[in-house]
Amino acid sequence: MTKLQQLVFFGLLLMVAALVYLEATRPLPVNWFPSYTQEDKIPLGTYVMHDVLKKRLGEDLVDMRQPPFENLRDTSLSGTYLFINNNLSFDDAELERMYAWVAKGNTVFAAATFHSTPLLDTLQLETKNAWLPDVFVTEPMLQLVNKNFKEDKPYHVQRDMIMPYFSELDTLSQTVLGVSEPYNDTLQITKPLINFIKAPVGKGTFYLHTQPEVFSNYFLLTEQHIRYTEDMLGYINDGRPVYWDTHYKSGKSINISPLYILLNNKYLKWAYYTVLIGAVLFVLFEGKRKQRSIPIVNPVTNKTFEYTQTISGMYLDQQQTQEIAKKQITLFFEYIRTRLRIPTDTTNNRFFTAVAARSGNSLEDTKNLFTFMEKILQQEQTSKEELLELNKRITTYKKTLDGKS
Numbered sequence: 152m153t154k155l156q157q158l159v160f161f162g163l164l165l166m167v168a169a170l171v172y173l174e175a176t177r178p179l180p181v182n183w184f185p186s187y188t189q190e191d192k193i194p195l196g197t198y199v200m201h202d203v204l205k206k207r208l209g210e211d212l213v214d215m216r217q218p219p220f221e222n223l224r225d226t227s228l229s230g231t232y233l234f235i236n237n238n239l240s241f242d243d244a245e246l247e248r249m250y251a252w253v254a255k256g257n258t259v260f261a262a263a264t265f266h267s268t269p270l271l272d273t274l275q276l277e278t279k280n281a282w283l284p285d286v287f288v289t290e291p292m293l294q295l296v297n298k299n300f301k302e303d304k305p306y307h308v309q310r311d312m313i314m315p316y317f318s319e320l321d322t323l324s325q326t327v328l329g330v331s332e333p334y335n336d337t338l339q340i341t342k343p344l345i346n347f348i349k350a351p352v353g354k355g356t357f358y359l360h361t362q363p364e365v366f367s368n369y370f371l372l373t374e375q376h377i378r379y380t381e382d383m384l385g386y387i388n389d390g391r392p393v394y395w396d397t398h399y400k401s402g403k404s405i406n407i408s409p410l411y412i413l414l415n416n417k418y419l420k421w422a423y424y425t426v427l428i429g430a431v432l433f434v435l436f437e438g439k440r441k442q443r444s445i446p447i448v449n450p451v452t453n454k455t456f457e458y459t460q461t462i463s464g465m466y467l468d469q470q471q472t473q474e475i476a477k478k479q480i481t482l483f484f485e486y487i488r489t490r491l492r493i494p495t496d497t498t499n500n501r502f503f504t505a506v507a508a509r510s511g512n513s514l515e516d517t518k519n520l521f522t523f524m525e526k527i528l529q530q531e532q533t534s535k536e537e538l539l540e541l542n543k544r545i546t547t548y549k550k551t552l553d554g555k556s
Contacts, residue, residue, distance in 0.1 A: 223249060258358065
């Protein structure tokens with residue numbers, strides 16, 4: 152190795168070492184992912200909540216790692232089942248078993264931005280999202296109705312959040328326990344929206360809340376907001392065990408890779424990267440002199456686009472435009488489930504509102520698109536003009552969120 156090569160090598164090595172040091176010492180950005188797991192100390196984790204309950208309840212706080220459908224097989228289970236997550240998607244069989252368990256005299260406390268549709272239908276509830284047309288962000292103001300818990304001023308969450316509320320409920324049997332309203336320059340709730348209810352079932356009770364953020368680390372460690380959460384949990388403080396659900400958690404760890412532990416620690420991660428970079432540099436400077444030249448082999452070209460053209464051409468040649476339309480609609484529903492994280496089991500007003508809110512489109516445009524798709528699905532044949540119109544509408548709708556088709 153010549154002197155010039157040595158200077159270049161050590162210069163590159165110093166640059167890499169400097170970059171590794173700067174990256175390793177850089178403050179990590181705040182992670183606002185709605186995890187709601189008790190291990191996470193990020194703003195929307197529930198580490199503080201779980202720790203407080205563990206200190207107060209001791210062995211009476213039980214972590215339930217299996218789905219409720221499995222746990223509620225145990226007929227000796229008695230107490231309160233506590234669910235906290237941004238989305239709770241109980242299926243019909245699971246809800247039926249849970250409903251029977253509550254009717255025996257037990258309690259389910261569920262806090263979620265999006266509650267299970269079967270549960271809402273069973274309890275005759277409907278939800279909508281609150282927002283202010285002339286304000287870019289929606290900051291919730293929260294207050295409990297009970298005069299023993301009610302503060303002089305509502306609790307103000309100074310962060311943009313989705314604000315669901317119960318637009319319809321059974322007023323003859325269900326009780327309003329808490330209200331909310333978007334903040335609009337005045338720390339006063341003048342047009343209360345119901346966000347916390349009590350729904351008796353048999354000898355037991357369902358408590359439903361639409362703002363799971365009140366159980367997060369961010370909320371509990373902000374000013375005196377912990378009082379709000381403590382007062383809410385006062386409704387389930389009956390001396391019986393509390394079963395903490397760990398199954399319905401968006402941040403539940405499912406990574407089984409052997410590199411997970413290595414890459415989850417920033418120091419081990421950058422040590423691993425340094426070894427890889429060193430190996431690359433060694434190959435560049437040492438292998439270059441000893442290895443024979445390798446003939447250039449053109450990489451295999453990606454024929455996906457041509458394949459898609461061929462298949463679509465076959466459909467068009469056989470006049471199967473209806474099949475193409477159905478596949479486009481199926482892919483769009485998959486886009487809603489994976490990108491917007493909204494279940495597509497039922498298409499009703501709550502579904503349209505959620506899709507519109509998350510995609511950035513208007514509610515009217517959303518309903519028009521789904522009405523047009525429903526028309527396509529119900530008819531026996533679709534013309535080429537209708538197929539082109541369907542593609543145009545779906546592409547335009549997705550551009551609002553993606554900025555591209």
